[in-house]
Amino acid sequence: MSAIRLDSFDVFVAIVRCGGFRAAALERGVSSSALSQTMNALEEALGIRLLNRTTRSVSPTEAGQRLLERLAPALSDIRLAIAEVDELRESPSGTLRINAPAPAIDHFLCPLAFDFMDAYPQVKIELISDAAVIDIVEQRFDAGVRFGKQLAQDMIALPLGPALRYVIVASPDYLKKHGQPRSPNDLINYDCIKRRFSNGRLVNWKFVEGDEEIEISPTGRLTVSTAHNELQAALASRGLAHVFEDYARPYIRSGRLVEILPEWSQILPHWFLYYPNRRLPSAAMRSFLDYMKGYDWQKINRVCATTTR
The missing domain is CATH 3.40.190.290 (D-Maltodextrin-Binding Protein; domain 2)
Structure with missing residues (x-):
């Protein structure tokens, strides 16, 4: 068997989770053709087809499904291990992905994220606007924002902004x-x-x-x-x-x-930022949570008042 790059497995999981090459490419910020080449190389190295491809859909083969069931928890453990190593850095790094409705992003998350990025220049943030209730774990988000009544019971929730x-x-x-x-x-x-x-x-x-x-x-x-x-x-x-x-x-x-x-x-009620209680947040996520708890939300109103005079 040829040598296999570990990130090829992450690409495979992303394609299945997103339901196709185009959506996975958009999520990862690369071209569809690049992901296709990665998958072709992975299947060739394994000597077996992992994906059923049609013009309209992509789905795992039986071999792909078996591999997927073993890969998902393994990749999660790898990400956790990287996060634990990151804790030893003087300043946290990595990417935070947060899913939230547009109003929460417009008026609370954007000002918060902008200031946080100034304080932690090695952390990247993705703010994805979406009003639908999703599984943030399955979609690989670090956190989500919703009203309290929309939260699953296995989530830790913190108030985001005023009422x-x-x-x-x-x-x-x-x-x-x-x-x-x-x-x-x-x-x-x-x-x-x-x-x-x-x-x-x-x-x-x-x-x-x-x-x-x-x-x-x-x-x-x-x-x-x-x-x-x-x-x-x-x-x-x-x-x-x-x-x-x-x-x-x-x-x-x-x-x-x-x-x-x-x-x-x-x-x-105010928005809630929530994240899974069954896994340890990364160093970057913990820094973001601490920053949010001490954030001056009235600052946003003061800025608006200044710019409209």
Whole structure:
């Protein structure tokens, strides 16, 4: 048998986990052809086919599946061993991969990661935007960010940032033309900028004042898929937007948007950053967790206030 590079096995696992060469190549930052060459060399060295390839899919052969079942825990042990060696360095290194919804990345993870990278220049960070609930262990993420009710029981969770608040905003020109609603029920008479998730579901708008709760299905001519597009439409006087306050705060302060029905604003719990409790975090991950625990979240608001004056 020819000599085999250990990283070839990691490539094989990544291709199966990602469901194809293209997705694995994107994850690893290389070309599909490079991964194909690695797999061809591995199969040739082993003398057996590991992958069934079609124009639409890639799946392991029986031999590939058996090898995969033994490789996954072995590669995990190798990564853990490397992480333990890394602890002996004066400064942690390596790559942290974190999966999180876009709002959490925009307003909390990005500022945190930028400052952390200044403090730990040998650590690389990947922030992957994804609203779907995934298995972060299977997808090889060090951590994820979700609301508490979405977390698996075998995870350790830490609060990320302060509590969240939804706001309804519109441009002064739009309100001058259409007037301001007095209650959530009045919104049926306004152009509401709707948002649709990638799974096809439209976002309902929820309101709370004291013990009273109201949930409406917004109506309007425009439907978008991101909070950024909602704000873009609201700034263009296309209707009312329903977004996290963090997105709208700079525009409210500058006067380009006006908050509507603030007494009905829905308050949500803060995000949680979570990671598996059944494995020891790497030195880089532990440094990131310690940095996060002492982070000044009010700094973000102070920066926003300065840039919008």
